[in-house]
Amino acid sequence: MQAILLLGILIGQLSWASEAQKHIGCFRVNELEAGAQRILRRHRYLTDVQVHGALDHKNTEKKCPTSRQSFSHDFSNRSVSPWRYSIDTEEGRFPKEIVVAECLCKGCIINNRSGHQVEDHNYNSVPIMQSKVVLTKTQCSTDPEKYSFTKSFIQVPIACTCVRYRSI
Numbered sequence: 001m002q003a004i005l006l007l008g009i010l011i012g013q014l015s016w017a018s019e020a021q022k023h024i025g026c027f028r029v030n031e032l033e034a035g036a037q038r039i040l041r042r043h044r045y046l047t048d049v050q051v052h053g054a055l056d057h058k059n060t061e062k063k064c065p066t067s068r069q070s071f072s073h074d075f076s077n078r079s080v081s082p083w084r085y086s087i088d089t090e091e092g093r094f095p096k097e098i099v100v101a102e103c104l105c106k107g108c109i110i111n112n113r114s115g116h117q118v119e120d121h122n123y124n125s126v127p128i129m130q131s132k133v134v135l136t137k138t139q140c141s142t143d144p145e146k147y148s149f150t151k152s153f154i155q156v157p158i159a160c161t162c163v164r165y166r167s168i
Helices: 002-022 029-040 046-054
Strands: 023-027 083-089 097-103 108-111 117-120 123-139 147-164
Touching: 023 029, 029 123, 029 147, 097 123, 108 123
Parallel strands: 097 147
Antiparallel strands: 023 147, 083 097, 108 117, 123 147
16 A cells, blocks of 8 residues: 555656756747757757758749659658658747658659659558757746746657558
8 A cells, every 4th residue: 555655756756857857947038049949959859950951942842753863962851751841830830940741742753664763552651750858938937027938849850751652
């Protein structure tokens, strides 16, 4: 009986600690960006910086290419499951902009028997997801002039891969 009681207390303390972690800091409006950057620094993924710089207007078309660009330095163009990057923007979220991948084909670009590259629907292009920390600003309960952050994890598509078609 004591073990169950101790286990209940431990679980209660753990859930209280996780609740306490939900709201981080209390910042003035002009301190929000710097505060968010300090908190996110250990959670930021280098790919955001790399890909954000690689975004260009050449890769904005939203259609499946008829062939892979085998000489491209960009994985997204050489893949049998090509993708493009775009920016997801949300006010009040830190980071405000997140780089996301979008698969360009439903199938995968495969060489057919005659050696031509075609979209094969016996395969599927699917996004590869990565868990990412984001912060959302909320008003501080102690000072309505200040804001705190709520930390959460979201799933972000970072690339696409080719998988066998799944029949149900």
